[in-house]
Structure formats: structure tokens, C-alpha cells
């Protein structure tokens with residue numbers, strides 16, 4: 481699919497600090513949860529949403545929000561890392577958010593990268609999201625090569641949860657969290673592009689100079705699998721919060 485000039489209805493908000501980005505993003509989720517405490521949140525890892533998680537914890541501690549009835553679905557996980565591995569996204573989410581709020585651990589869902597049958601894991605993860613009514617708001621970061629979740633360039637726009645081979649550039653970008661690049665897994669399990677596009681609302685966060693080129697490409701480039709995030713322009717309800 482190639483499209484050059486897509487009329488876009490993106491709600492785009494520029495911020496002047498990372499703190500402002502984090503507060504705005506957290507507020508969107510807090511507002512949703514006040515209206516719909518049993519909402520399904522689609523969550524992301526990476527460094528960009530960390531400040532938003534801090535704000536959510538603060539909102540919880542101040543009594544402004546509860547997660548008791550909330551369900552969460554994470555985008556992705558590395559293949560082969562135990563849940564207790566500090567580099568796994570299970571560990572990241574537990575330490576960064578879940579351990580600090582009143583969410584029921586049984587309501588937090590992350591694809592398993594150590595499932596015996598990974599293909600079956602993909603199918604059941606998709607099924608789980610659907611069975612619970614779909615994602616109300618999906619938080620996304622932006623990979624430098626346009627990846628969303630771990631959907632690397634070339635991923636079919638119709639993809640659902642699947643297993644991916646990570647791009648070398650992604651392994652290099654994420655090596656900062658590992659002691660050496662060779663330790664970065666070569667594969668991951670990720671919600672697909674179609675699974676992401678089915679979220680009722682998407683909030684994409686991008687902060688820092690190096691994210692400005694990919695963001696520009698998302699906003700103005702050709703909508704094409706070579707740059708997976710470009711598909712987001714076709715989502716009917718997307719907010720982008722960015723700053724540098």
C-alpha cells in the first residue's frame with residue numbers, strides 16, 4: 481500500500497519539557513480511568529514512557545486514580561528472557577509501574593517470550609485482548625527506524641501478534657540497557673500493526689532531538705511498511721505528544 485498525501489486528523493501537542501510530556505500523557509490515562517475504571521490500557525516500554533509511569537504512580541499515591549479494575553496489555557517482550565531477568569519487559573513493567581500501584585497482577589498482561597509454543601502464545605495474546613473488549617488507549621513510543629512495538633520496517637500492516645527478528649539498528653539502540661550488545665536478544669514477540677491500529681485511541685510519545693526525524697517521517701512521509709509508524713496517520717483517534 482502506497483499513499484502519498486493522506487489527510488491526517490492527528491492531534492499533535494508540542495511540549496517544552498519531558499516533564500510536561502509525561503504529565504500530559506499521564507493525565508490522558510487518569511481521565512480515562514476516572515470515566516472507565518475497568519479500561520484496558522495498552523502499555524509500552526522503552527525510556528520515553530518512564531516519566532508518564534512516574535506521574536501515574538504519583539496520581540495513585542495522591543488518591544487521584546485507582547487501577548483496581550484496570551487491565552493492561554503490553555506491546556512486546558524479548559524472546560528467551562526469563563520474567564525475572566532485569567532486561568525483560570515483564571521485569572521493567574513490574575519495577576517501573578505495577579509494584580507501585582493497586583493493580584491486580586492477574587490483570588497485567590505481557591506476551592510471554594519464554595512460552596514453550598510461541599506461535600500459540602501469539603494467537604492466545606490476540607484472543608485475550610479481543611475477549612476483554614479491546615484496548616481503550618494504546619501508548620506508543622517511536623523507534624528510530626519507525627518501529628512501533630517491535631514491528632520493524634517491512635512488517636505487514638495487516639500483522640497481528642507475531643514473532644520478529646530484531647533489526648540490528650534496534651539491537652544497537654537497545655544495547656544501552658544490557659551489559660553488552662551480544663546480550664540483546666535477536667528476536668521478540670510483539671503485537672502486530674493491525675492489533676495496534678485496532679486500539680480505540682493511540683497516544684504516541686516522542687522526546688528528544690533524535691526522535692524529530694522519525695516523527696517528521698511519520699507525519700509527512702509516505703504511508704508504507706518501510707516505515708511502520710507511518711500507518712498511524714490513518715488512525716481515526718491519535719494524539720502525538722512530542723518535544724526536544
Ligand SMILES: N[C@@H]1[C@@H](O)[C@H](O)[C@@H](COP(=O)(O)O)O[C@@H]1O
Nearest residue numbers: 525526527528621622623629630
Ligand atoms: N520495543 C520498544 C518500543 O516499544 C519503544 O517504543 C522503542 C523506543 O524506545 P525509547 O523510548 O527508549 O526511545 O524501544 C523499544 O524498541
